[in-house]
Amino acid sequence: MTADSYQHPDAIVTTEWLANHLDDPGLRIFECTMKLVYEPGSPVRSINQRDAFDAGHIPGAGYFDLQADLSDNESSFRFTMPPPAALATILAGRGVGDGTRVVLYSRDSLQWSTRVWWMLRAIGFDNAAVLDGGWSTWIAEGRPISTEGCAYGPETLNVKPRPALFVGPDAVQAAINDTAVCTINALTPDIHSGENLRYGRAGRIPGSVNISAAEMQDPETLKIPTAEDSAGRFIAVGADSAARIIVYCGGGIAASLDAFLLHQLGHEDIAIYDNSMTEWANDPARPMETD
Numbered sequence: 001m002t003a004d005s006y007q008h009p010d011a012i013v014t015t016e017w018l019a020n021h022l023d024d025p026g027l028r029i030f031e032c033t034m035k036l037v038y039e040p041g042s043p044v045r046s047i048n049q050r051d052a053f054d055a056g057h058i059p060g061a062g063y064f065d066l067q068a069d070l071s072d073n074e075s076s077f078r079f080t081m082p083p084p085a086a087l088a089t090i091l092a093g094r095g096v097g098d099g100t101r102v103v104l105y106s107r108d109s110l111q112w113s114t115r116v117w118w119m120l121r122a123i124g125f126d127n128a129a130v131l132d133g134g135w136s137t138w139i140a141e142g143r144p145i146s147t148e149g150c151a152y153g154p155e156t157l158n159v160k161p162r163p164a165l166f167v168g169p170d171a172v173q174a175a176i177n178d179t180a181v182c183t184i185n186a187l188t189p190d191i192h193s194g195e196n197l198r199y200g201r202a203g204r205i206p207g208s209v210n211i212s213a214a215e216m217q218d219p220e221t222l223k224i225p226t227a228e229d230s231a232g233r234f235i236a237v238g239a240d241s242a243a244r245i246i247v248y249c250g251g252g253i254a255a256s257l258d259a260f261l262l263h264q265l266g267h268e269d270i271a272i273y274d275n276s277m278t279e280w281a282n283d284p285a286r287p288m289e290t291d
Contacts, residue, residue, distance in 0.1 A: 003231035006264040009119070012224070013103055013129045015138050022059055022144075028062040028095050028152055029103045031135070033110040036250075038198060044250065044278070046078055048106065054147065058105065062094060062150035064116060066253075069094075077275040079115070079251045084123040096125070097155025105131035105138070110217050110224065115256040118272060130260065134222040167246060167271045169280060175246055176206050176287070182242035183208040186249040186258045187277070194290030198241025199250060199281035201220060203290035207231040209237035213254035216261060230261045239267070247281075248273035 006012065017217045021027055022199060033049040048065040057063070064070055072082040081087070096102055102120065106112035113130045120128045131138070139145070175181035185192045192210040194202035204210075211233055217224055224230070231240070239245055245262055247255040252274045262270050273280075280286045 003228045003235075003265075006227045007266040008264055010127075011260075011264065012132050014132055015143060018058070018103055018131060018138075019143055022251060024101070026067075027060075027098050028100045029058055030064050030102065030104055030116070031057055031061050031093075031106060032064045032104055033106040033135075034066050034112055035108075038230055044078065047151040052107065056147060056266045058135075059144055059146040059148070059194050060150065061105075061146075061219055062152060063209060064094075066112065066115065070116065070119065073266040075252065075275075076087065077278050079253060079274075081119060081122065081166050081252070081274050084159045087119065088123055088157045088159045092155050095150075095152025095155055096120075097157050100127065100155060102128040103131055105134045107135040108222075109214075109254075109257075110134055110222055110272060111129050111213055111254045111257045112261040113249055114265070118165065118256045120260060122165040123143045124162060125157065128220040130222055135196045136220065136222040140221070152211075164269075165271055166252075166274045169283070171271070172205060172248065172273050172280070173286065174246075180243040180244050182237070183268050184237065184239065184245060184247045184255075184258055185210045186213040186254040188212050191277075199277040201281045201284075203288040205280060206287050206289040207247070208289075209239075210238075211237060213257040214250065216257055223289065224249055224261065226228070227265065231265050234245060234265065235261065244271070246271050246273055248276040250276055251278045252276050 017063040035047045046067050053063045072080040092109040104113035104116050121285050190196040192204050247258045252272050255272045259270050
């Protein structure tokens with residue numbers, strides 16, 4: 001893990017770069033924003049933000065409803081990664097092809113765009129980038145907005161799956177006593193400690209450490225930290241010395257921001273526990289730990 005610079009700069013684009021390339025014929029821009037609604041005693045609900053997108057978005061952009069468009073809706077869990085071939089078919093129909101360049105952005109949190117970025121990487125598509133600062137920085141800088149529909153035509157997208165980028169509960173449990181694996185919880189500290197009972201049973205996966213995704217982006221600008229700052233936070237919890245890192249959260253969304261930054265820092269063996277605490281905390285056979 002290096003603190004000098006991010007290792008894959010093509011996977012991060014600035015608002016200035018995007019503004020200067022809006023007319024590139026091979027560019028595909030997608031907003032990925034969703035909203036999570038937490039109500040005491042009820043499962044977490046996800047709501048798409050298509051109305052906000054329709055009211056104004058980056059010119060040319062399309063919109064991904066992560067739950068309806070890009071998830072396995074036969075799963076009993078929210079946002080489950082679909083089979084790679086099925087995901088590729090959907091993406092190709094929306095204009096993502098082997099020769100295209102994809103830029104992903106979101107509002108309120110970068111985790112929505114990093115989730116889709118991680119999914120694209122999991123099916124072997126490596127020409128995608130996250131917009132640093134997202135919508136927050138775009139509008140703060142007075143960049144152009146549009147209400148026009150997306151005009152991307154269908155493309156051909158070949159699949160080269162990387163199944164190791166997602167893991168299930170058995171792999172997570174096997175890692176609990178494995179000193180070569182660092183398991184990171186990307187949820188907020190109050191959930192990690194057991195104070196907040198958002199996912200039913202209190203606490204965390206035993207032995208896991210906490211790097212909240214909310215702390216890995218500026219709350220106002222949505223800019224990511226410097227490489228030095230990001231590396232320092234991961235080093236502080238021992239991730240730099242791990243041969244493998246598993247990141248989890250509530251449903252594999254916040255975890256993707258931590259995973260994205262770890263990848264940027266040069267760590268090569270990173271996986272997201274896809275259904276995360278929505279699955280783990282509701283299975284009484286799985287162990288839990290609190291402060």
